[in-house]
Amino acid sequence: MLKGHQTWVFKNKPVILATSAVGGPFESKGTLAEDFDILHKDMWLGQDSFEKAEKKLLEEACEVVLEKAGIKKEDINVFLSGDLLNQIISSSFTARTLAVPYIGLFGACSSSMEGLSVGSLLIESKAADYVLAATSSHNAAAEKQFRYPTEYGAQKPPTAQWTVTGAGAAVLARDGEGPRVTCATIGRVIDMGISDPFNMGAAMAPAAVDTIQAHFRDLERDPSYYDVIATGDLGSVGFEICGDLLAKHGLDIPEEIFTDCGIMIYKDDQPVLAGASGCGCSATVTYGHFMRRMREGQLKRLLIVATGALLSPMSYQQKESIPSIAHAVSIEM
């Protein structure tokens, strides 16, 4: 089960029965628009606040995934979810709607893979037959909480990232057809002293490096084992640092298999500066784009390294640096 210091190897390989991705108006103009199950034209989703809109995104992602998996919500033994809003309200309120056993998670933008790895562990240990793992983020709700009002005219630096409006969900089961979760590496919190909330890519890059190194060290594996290795939301600045640091530590990942969800999701002409971020970033790209490619047989082995910046609006005002984390999950077809 435990291999090396921090990697879980799943003998029974939990199956990802189905996945779903829901996005907003900005995502519908992006590169991966076709991989979403539902795309909304309205930032508000017909709700009267951004927070309610985010809850709606998550509820829809859960609804769609249950339908695709062909199971009822009563079959879900555990619902694992996390998001960026204070006290993870989007997750807990969605759990209220679903009325299934629920464990709330917080790993900031790494919540997607945190949920998937913990869910796989629950399936593996027979604590659950069906696990629903989900996460969401909403651009305006995150901006409101972490930065300035959305309509405020402050100029953002070129290192800033755009929070994805989207939610992703996956149903895990013991048996069935679909991609399987083979192992997961749980990351350590790494803080290299970056305190600029407009440069989270640079803050999170060392955490991604640490987890990727741990993954290959624990499993005694070579990066070429995978068809794609994707980091969660480092953006162009963080991703470049991540690649350089890995090379510096003697771990060369071939350029053609190494990518970042935060760079993939939007087109170059969209005004997102360094790229995308948020829980919804790695969730929608993994559950929407990568899972489709796996089911179509284009990918066999995938490693997702979801990165998270564990800051709060108060911590950076108090001049604290940004602690970061990354969790890696290996999915094979």
Added chain:
Amino acid sequence: MSKKKKKRLTPTQQQYQQYAKQREPKRPVFLNCVRAFLVGGLICTLGQGLQWIFMTYFGFDEMTAGNPTSAVLIIISVLLTGLGVYDHIAQWAGAGTIIPVTGFANTMASAAIEHRSEGYVLGVGGNMFKISGPVITYGVFFAFVVSLIKIMIKELGGM
């Protein structure tokens, strides 16, 4: 970075800070200045034009025309904020749209819109000055300090 903060960081962290700094795309400072000059100048020219209109057609004098002029600029700024255009202009113009009175109107209007969902009292009322509050606080404080200095110099026969 301040000295105090640097002391708290380990050598590895400091090394990484430098490393990350090199990889940061630079802010286009010169270009930002040019844009700020152009847009800021444009807003001021518009203000000047408005003042002229109020003086020529509405019977204001040079002292009193300032009030309706700023009022018109504020209304335009608030409208553009509400229509969701102002932040896009500001990303391009930078300081050009922040510094004039239009920027101040934008801080209040954007915060008011943002917190409408928490109600009129605790939401709009409580958060409207979230960003503009410091400007008022320190504006009033420094005006007080400067006037004290002026009075002192005057009393000592300096002016």
